[in-house]
Amino acid sequence: MLKAGxxxxxxxxxxxxxxxxYLALGTGKNRKFFxxxxxxxxxxxxxxxxxxxxxxxxxxxxDGTKKxxxxxxxxxxxxxxxxxxxxxxxxxxxxxxxxxxxxxxxxYLSTGTTEVLAEPHNRTQLHIREEHPNAVFxxxxxTSLPYAVEIIEQ
Numbered sequence: 478m479l480k481a482g483x484x485x486x487x488x489x490x491x492x493x494x495x496x497x498x499y500l501a502l503g504t505g506k507n508r509k510f511f512x513x514x515x516x517x518x519x520x521x522x523x524x525x526x527x528x529x530x531x532x533x534x535x536x537x538x539x540d541g542t543k544k545x546x547x548x549x550x551x552x553x554x555x556x557x558x559x560x561x562x563x564x565x566x567x568x569x570x571x572x573x574x575x576x577x578x579x580x581x582x583x584x585y586l587s588t589g590t591t592e593v594l595a596e597p598h599n600r601t602q603l604h605i606r607e608e609h610p611n612a613v614f615x616x617x618x619x620t621s622l623p624y625a626v627e628i629i630e631q
Contacts, residue, residue, distance in 0.1 A: 479575075481527040484540055484631040486520040487581065489513045489613070491596065492622040500594075500613060502539065502558055511547065511556040512611040513624070522631060523547065526565065528572035534584050536565050536572050546570050549583050549592065549615035554602060556594065556613045576618075581626040583615055595621040 479485070489497040497513040499520030511521070525535040537547035539558060548559035548570045561568035571583040571590070580593035595616040597606045602614050613624070 479525060479533070479535065479628060479630070481525050481535065483525045485523050485525060485537075486517065486629045486631060487523070487537075487594075488517075488520075488627040488629055489594065490625040490627070492624075497611075497624060503609065503612075507609050507612075509555075509557055510605075510609050510612045511558070512609070513613050514611040517629075528584065529566075529587060531572075531574075531587075534572045534574045536570065538565075547573065551585075551590075551592075553605075554592070554595075554598065554614040554616050555605065556615055575626060575628060578618070578623070579625045579627075580618055580623040581628075582618070591618050592616060593618045593621075593623040594626060595623045598622070 487500040499515040501515035502521045503510045503512045522540040523537040528534040539545045544560045549556050576582045583590045583592045592615045597603045598616040598621045
């Protein structure tokens with residue numbers, strides 16, 4: 478069972494069972510996105526931070542930073558790094574929960590959003606993927622192709 482303070486990497490598998498590597502923060506023109514397809518050595522290392530009183534919901538802070546977290550744009554679905562203005566608890570940054578289907582689900586205001594890490598789902602996301610190969614998105618679980626997620630403790 479995962480616990481606050483654990484250091485983890487996120488491994489992705491496509492809907493058809495193929496490995497999509499690990500999640501990594503992009504560099505250069507991709508620095509505003511999290512990308513799949515990374516090797517384990519290049520994967521972003523996250524530190525799990527407690528979310529309210531839940532034992533299985535965490536903020537995913539990028540190791541080596543004080544305040545940069547895994548987040549998603551609710552309107553466009555892009556998965557990106559975000560810094561809170563004051564604190565993560567008083568921000569709009571999503572926490573994350575590995576749900577019963579093995580998908581990493583965004584949590585906001587103590588409620589699952591049914592949005593999970595997924596493959597591109599619409600024209601806008603496909604266009605982003607053309608400019609930023611391997612960009613990862615967050616889409617509704619029942620109407621998209623979610624990634625199966627494995628949280629690898631380090």
